[in-house]
Amino acid sequence: MFFKRCCFFLPLNVGCMIIGGIFIIFHVGELITHTNDTIFIREVSNKSWSPVVMSPVLVFGTLSSILLVYAAAKRKRGFVLLWLVVYVIILFLYFILAIVALVKVKPPPIILTVQVVIIVGLVYSLMIVHAFFKYLGSVEYDDSI
Template sequence: MTMLFKKCCFLLPLNYGCYIIGVLFLSFHVGELITHTNDTIFIKNVSQKSWGAVVMAPILMAGTLGSVLLIYGAAKRKRCFVLLWVIIYVIILLMYIILYIISFVKSSPPPIIIAVQSVIIIGLIYSLLIVHSFYRYLRTVEHDDAI
């Protein structure tokens, strides 16, 4: 099976794309941790919902840790760290999709919130494809070195 992408955004090498993805998601998750104590992009009035903090805190902490691992993995070309990011962010993607559906059904959020949530989910899907392609690339390079 071949890689889906050979470049990030059709012009950057995959490892640079992984650096950018890592920094963007690190900034996003740290920003959510610091600035949105009561409201997050996916849950409004977190403190008023008993399950809100239980859901968002692990997502934001895992996202922060995963992004650091991706930056390190891309810099050192360590497959296991890149794979950890993929696993963490597949789980985060599933959680975001569930929260998106819940917020859409329960509270009818304003169009701007729906647009932002949609952009985040689409960006996360694209990022997963890029990072997975980089992981597959590292696998082929490692296999070529062993031969």
């Protein structure tokens, strides 16, 4: 297994709880502060398709991150898998939206930088959570603890 710890010093379950908390804050913050103009859909928020794309991303991202925090605390492998599936889809959507924004809108460099940081952070988070998922599959543990 490539990752045995998160950020080289945290246990994987604690890292997954932190990752879940960060994404809860990110998605709720996007939902509250940028209702019509999110980081990945700038300059096109008046289009009819933008809420159709971003609303499910933000809602499912928030709910699955809440379940990831629960799964990391209780060592529930199924909820970790749910987070992985949801966030692979979100990563794909973010990547496509970033490319479309780059080609069509030409975002300012700061927005482009934020998008790249979010995508790279999401890839790293997926690798950590996947390592935790594999760990839960390979370890037998006592549920009574």
